Structures are given as C-alpha cells and as structure tokens.
Amino acid sequence: MVAFHASALDGVARNPALPTALLLRLLAFGRGGDRPPRGALQRAGLPESAVVAILAHPDPGARIDFAMSAWAEPSQRARLADDPSPKVRAALAYGPEVYDARTGVAPLPDAVCVRLLDDHAPSVRAALLESPHVAPSFVASMAAHHRAEARREAVRAWEVLPPGVRSALLADPDSEVRRAAALWECRRDTRVTAALLRDPRSAVEALRRGLLARADAEPYVAERAHLTALAENPSLPADLVERLAVDPDEAVRLAVSVRPELDETRRMAIDFTVGDHDRGDGVAWVRDGLADPEVLRRAATSAHPLLRRTAARSPHLPHDLLRLLAGVEDPVVENHLCIHHPDTPEEVLMRVFARLGGTFSAWMAETHPRFPREGLAARYADHPDGNYRRLAVRDPAATPALIERLSHDPEVWTRQAAARDPRLPLHRLREALHVRELASSAGTNPALPEDEMAAVLDRAGVPA
Numbered sequence: 457m458v459a460f461h462a463s464a465l466d467g468v469a470r471n472p473a474l475p476t477a478l479l480l481r482l483l484a485f486g487r488g489g490d491r492p493p494r495g496a497l498q499r500a501g502l503p504e505s506a507v508v509a510i511l512a513h514p515d516p517g518a519r520i521d522f523a524m525s526a527w528a529e530p531s532q533r534a535r536l537a538d539d540p541s542p543k544v545r546a547a548l549a550y551g552p553e554v555y556d557a558r559t560g561v562a563p564l565p566d567a568v569c570v571r572l573l574d575d576h577a578p579s580v581r582a583a584l585l586e587s588p589h590v591a592p593s594f595v596a597s598m599a600a601h602h603r604a605e606a607r608r609e610a611v612r613a614w615e616v617l618p619p620g621v622r623s624a625l626l627a628d629p630d631s632e633v634r635r636a637a638a639l640w641e642c643r644r645d646t647r648v649t650a651a652l653l654r655d656p657r658s659a660v661e662a663l664r665r666g667l668l669a670r671a672d673a674e675p676y677v678a679e680r681a682h683l684t685a686l687a688e689n690p691s692l693p694a695d696l697v698e699r700l701a702v703d704p705d706e707a708v709r710l711a712v713s714v715r716p717e718l719d720e721t722r723r724m725a726i727d728f729t730v731g732d733h734d735r736g737d738g739v740a741w742v743r744d745g746l747a748d749p750e751v752l753r754r755a756a757t758s759a760h761p762l763l764r765r766t767a768a769r770s771p772h773l774p775h776d777l778l779r780l781l782a783g784v785e786d787p788v789v790e791n792h793l794c795i796h797h798p799d800t801p802e803e804v805l806m807r808v809f810a811r812l813g814g815t816f817s818a819w820m821a822e823t824h825p826r827f828p829r830e831g832l833a834a835r836y837a838d839h840p841d842g843n844y845r846r847l848a849v850r851d852p853a854a855t856p857a858l859i860e861r862l863s864h865d866p867e868v869w870t871r872q873a874a875a876r877d878p879r880l881p882l883h884r885l886r887e888a889l890h891v892r893e894l895a896s897s898a899g900t901n902p903a904l905p906e907d908e909m910a911a912v913l914d915r916a917g918v919p920a
C-alpha cells in the first residue's frame with residue numbers, strides 16, 4: 457500500500473464524521489490478513505453494529521485494540537470477557553494504557569471483574585490485579601477471595617475494610633498477604649511496626665509510615681540508618697524531629713521540612729534546598745488530601761515549594777488558591793495546574809506552551825478547554841516560530857484563505873493543523889489527501905465529503 461494512502465486511511469478511521477457504512481467497511485478490513493486501523497476500533501460512540509463486527513473480528517489484535525479503548529463504554533468492552541484468546545481477555549482486564557488525564561476511565565462492571573479474577577489464564581488474573589481502573593469497591597471485595605494474590609491487592613482498601621476483615625488478612629495463611637496487611641496496620645500499632653522492622657523487606661516502609669515506639673526509633677537515629685524514611689514518619693517524637701532538622705544530610709532536612717505538624721515559621725527555618733524536579737510524586741500528606749479544603753489551603757499558602765507543587769495537582773482548588781498558585785512563578789506548579797485543573801488561567805497555559813513546546817505538559821496546555829482561541833490569528837499567523845503560527849488555526853475568526861495559506865506553511869505541524877481544519881477549502885483538502893505528511897490530518901477533517909472518504913478506502917484497497 458502506498459504510504460500516503462495508508463496515512464489517509466488512518467485519518468479517515470479517526471474522522472468524527474465517518475458514516476456507519478464506511479466504518480463497517482473498515483472493520484471488515486483485515487479478514488484477509490490486514491488489521492483495521494486502530495482509529496476505527498477506538499472511537500467514541502460506536503454503534504451496536506460496529507461493536508458486533510469488532511467482537512466477531514478474526515484478528516485478536518483488533519479485539520485487543522477495542523479491549524483497551526478509553527472511549528468505548530465499559531459495558532461494550534465487557535462483552536470480550538468470554539473471548540477465546542487469553543491475550544484479549546488480559547487486555548480487557550487491564551484496560552486502557554493511555555487515557556485523558558482529565559476524565560479517567562470508567563471501571564468494568566463488578567460481575568465482569570469477578571469472572572476475570574477467576575480466569576483460568578494467570579496472565580488475565582494478573583492484568584486485572586495490576587489495572588489502575590478497578591473500582592475501589594471491588595478492590596475491597598477481594599479481601600475474601602480464595603486466591604492469595606487477590607487478597608494481597610485488597611489491602612489497598614485497608615481504610616474502608618471492616619475490622620474483622622482486617623484481622624483476617626493479618627492472620628492470612630499466605631505470608632505475603634500478612635506482610636501487605638501489616639504494612640497498613642502498622643500505622644496504628646507499635647507492635648506491628650516493631651515486627652516489620654525485623655524484616656529487611658519491610659523495614660524502610662515501616663520506618664516511613666508505622667506507629668513508632670521511641671525505643672524503636674532511637675537506634676536508627678544513633679546509627680544514621682534510613683534517616684530520610686524516618687524523617688517522614690508522622691509519629692516520630694518531637695525531639696528526634698528537631699535532631700533530624702539539622703542533620704548534615706540535605707535529603708534528611710528536606711524530608712523534615714515537609715512534615716505536616718510544622719507551622720510555617722518552623723518549616724521555613726529549616727535549611728533545605730528544592731530542585732526543579734524534587735519529589736515528582738508529591739508530598740504524601742498533601743497528595744492524600746487533594747480533596748480536603750483545609751489541607752489544600754495549608755499547602756497552597758505555604759512558602760514551601762514542594763507543598764505548593766503538590767497542592768497544584770488538585771482539581772478541587774478553590775478560585776482564590778488557584779489564582780494564588782498561578783502567580784507563584786514556579787514552572788512545576790504551572791505544569792501541574794495545566795494538567796490537573798479545569799479552570800487554569802489562560803496566561804498560565806500560554807506560559808507552559810511557550811516554555812515546553814513539544815512536551816506532554818505543552819500538549820495538555822494546548823488541549824485544555826481554557827486555552828485561548830480568540831485573537832490568535834491576528835497575533836500569530838505571521839509569527840517567526842511555526843509552533844506559534846499553528847495556534848492561528850485555533851482562532852474561530854481565522855478565514856478559509858488564512859487556513860489555506862497555513863496549509864502550505866514551512867512548518868509541518870502548522871500544515872497538519874490546517875489540514876485538519878474544516879474551514880480548509882475543499883480543493884486544498886482533496887489535494888492534501890495525496891501529500892505524504894498531510895494525508896492523515898486531511899483524512900480526519902470532518903468537512904471531508906463522504907464520497908472522498910470512500911475514495912480513500914478504495915485507493916487503500918479496502919474491499920467494498
């Protein structure tokens with residue numbers, strides 16, 4: 457197949473205006489050895505006839521693509537639970553690899569998860585247990601499962617498990633289940649913490665999270681062992697916290713500086729340094745409280761960069777805290793705001809776009825619902841940087857003549873953006889379908905007439 461025909465076909469498969477008849481024709485493609493384009497398998501709002509065609513497709517790869525679609529309804533994907541291929545069932549059990557960070561993915565129905573968790577193929581069971589899309593209620597229900605690996609994962613729901621269920625997991629016949637349960641229970645029981653400290657596999661995490669008796673903490677301070685983990689422990693006695701606050705190890709002092717009980721004066725009196733990417737996963741007590749107004753206010757109003765950066769991950773920031781963080785002038789804070797908050801100010805989005813063009817954060821900024829649109833054509837159509845000329849296509853006031861001019865731009869990303877725009881004059885849109893680097897973008901253009909879409913399928917050799 458000629459390269460630009462294949463690219464145009466991929467574009468048409470993703471075209472939101474693709475008629476059902478052509479979609480079904482695409483889905484039948486592959487029964488002779490070629491797989492349907494992924495865009496035809498991973499679309500929002502698939503009609504029932506298309507779902508039936510995918511479920512019956514002879515190529516397991518096509519069914520895998522559908523099983524991992526972030527746009528299909530869970531009830532549609534769930535119909536693959538009895539698929540003959542364990543690879544398809546494993547793909548269904550795990551779910552989408554990549555999805556829109558602003559919306560997430562709805563979990564499969566509990567009844568389907570039950571079947572997948574008892575699948576005869578270990579790969580299917582493992583995929584479900586590793587999936588980030590399983591409902592919390594189902595995670596909790598696994599505490600009574602007959603398989604040890606399921607019970608081990610159930611401890612993630614420890615805080616909502618009834619006391620009797622917790623006790624059963626702590627006394628589980630499987631040692632790994634008992635250890636996983638103890639790593640949660642140690643947060644409230646010094647005896648459990650002490651036992652875990654004797655296990656080299658568990659000691660560091662127990663030091664970080666467990667309820668510590670003073671006698672268990674002091675030897676680590678004296679021997680200077682695992683001090684960074686110990687500095688995070690919420691039960692560490694105050695005098696030991698003060699000793700670690702002046703420790704010669706900068707990483708230890710930094711860990712002390714983010715402790716939740718410190719007031720702002722004491723926190724900022726500690727000698728610490730924060731790098732551009734320190735604590736990429738955030739400060740635990742703030743991360744755990746991203747929906748808690750009090751936690752968010754403490755963190756967002758702090759002078760400590762790591763607390764502000766973690767607070768910026770919350771989509772629940774009230775307007776005053778959002779404005780406060782938007783003015784902090786910390787690139788990490790701005791990146792988090794553009795990825796996680798639905799009301800991020802336009803000026804923040806533009807700064808992220810300008811600073812990080814071509815990165816994930818810049819893409820999230822540009823695709824953010826509040827990214828500016830009006831006035832971009834006048835401001836950027838003749839900008840010396842093609843990355844900015846591309847923004848002119850977003851302007852609702854951009855004329856067809858401007859869109860056509862930009863479809864000839866020296867920068868390929870700008871040409872592709874123009875090729876996707878429905879204002880592109882039809883003669884140029886047809887022409888773009890035969891240009892190697894524009895064919896895919898032109899194929900996605902919702903203004904592409906149905907007969908042109910059908911012609912793309914004909915040229916690509918898709919049977920009628």
